Amino acid sequence: xxxxxxxxxxxxxxxxxxxxxxxxxxxxxxxxxxxxxxxxxxxxxxxxxxxxxxxxxxxxxxxxxxxxxxxxxxxxxxxxxxxxxxxxxxxxxxxxxxxxxxxxxxxxxxxxxxxxxxxxxxxxxxxxxxxxxxxxxxxxxxxxxxxxxxxxxxxxxxxxxxxxxxxx
Ligand SMILES: C[S@@+](CC[C@H](N)C(=O)[O-])C[C@H]1O[C@@H](n2cnc3c(N)ncnc32)[C@H](O)[C@@H]1O
Numbered sequence: 001x002x003x004x005x006x007x008x009x010x011x012x013x014x015x016x017x018x019x020x021x022x023x024x025x026x027x028x029x030x031x032x033x034x035x036x037x038x039x040x041x042x043x044x045x046x047x048x049x050x051x052x053x054x055x056x057x058x059x060x061x062x063x064x065x066x067x068x069x070x071x072x073x074x075x076x077x078x079x080x081x082x083x084x085x086x087x088x089x090x091x092x093x094x095x096x097x098x099x100x101x102x103x104x105x106x107x108x109x110x111x112x113x114x115x116x117x118x119x120x121x122x123x124x125x126x127x128x129x130x131x132x133x134x135x136x137x138x139x140x141x142x143x144x145x146x147x148x149x150x151x152x153x154x155x156x157x158x159x160x161x162x163x164x165x166x167x168x
Contacts (some may be wrong), residue, residue, distance in 0.1 A: 001033030002088070003112070008037065010110070013131060014084060014144055015041055018104045018131040023048035027069055027099070028089035032061030038086070039063060050077055053089075073098050082106030088113075093122035094147040099129060100147060107147070114143045127149045 015021065024038050025160070029051040039062040042049035049063040056066050069076050069089065078085070082104050087095035092111050100109045109127065111118050114135075123129070125146040135143055 001037070002030055002140065003034050003037075004051070007112070007138045007142045008136065009138055010131065010135055010140050010142040010144065011038070011041065013134060014108055014110065015045060017085065018026065018082075018108050020082045021047060021084045021108065023064040023079050023083045024048065024086065025049075025076065025078065026051040026088060027076070027095050028086075029057055029061065029064060031052035032057040032064065034088075035061035037065065040095075041042045052076060070094065070098075073102070076102075078103050080104055081107075084111050088120075092118045096122060097124050098129065100124075100145070109145045111143050111145070112141060116139045116141070118143070120166050 010138040012041065023074065024042050024043065024047065026038055029035055032051070032118045035051045038051045046127060051061060051063050052065050052069050054066070054068045055092045056124055057064065069077055070091070076099065078099070085099055085107060089095055089100065092113060096109065096111055100107065108130065123145065126148055130146055132143070
């Protein structure tokens with residue numbers, strides 16, 4: 001497992017405080033050590049768990065799919081309901097830019113290796129941090145985000161082009 005014990009406390013806080021979450025998706029399985037923890041959390045809460053990696057682990061954890069998720073982001077099953085998405089693959093800033101906008105409203109996004117592989121400047125404008133003081137206080141390298149209010153902008157009504165109709 002590539003996590004510290006205090007990272008598990010962040011997950012527990014996030015899952016306890018976000019009952020709208022109906023599934024957990026892990027980007028970057030590695031050998032699956034943390035996947036077993038996330039799967040146990042998902043089972044206890046009656047929600048789904050999926051994990052993706054380009055390399056097959058020696059022992060396949062529950063919910064595993066072999067996938068290059070940078071090449072085929074559309075094949076990551078993000079569900080039509082809020083999820084907790086864990087960005088822990090090879091390029092976390094890229095994951096933060098690519099996947100949250102594809103997730104259902106109400107989703108939460110967790111990213112690992114804060115301060116090394118993921119920097120403040122890697123956080124896209126459309127994300128807002130949650131539980132930052134808690135993460136700092138326990139020395140966790142996990143950070144949590146949600147979509148900013150008003151994002152994505154309301155879709156225009158069908159047929160609305162943004163300009164007044166041409167005079168007939
Ligand atoms: C930091 S490890 C994941 C650690 C795991 N979450 C844990 O806590 O034990 C990052 C993983 O991202 C995977 N990865 C890198 N590029 C990838 C890609 N294009 N598609 C899928 N997985 C990728 C690597 O194979 C590696 O196993």
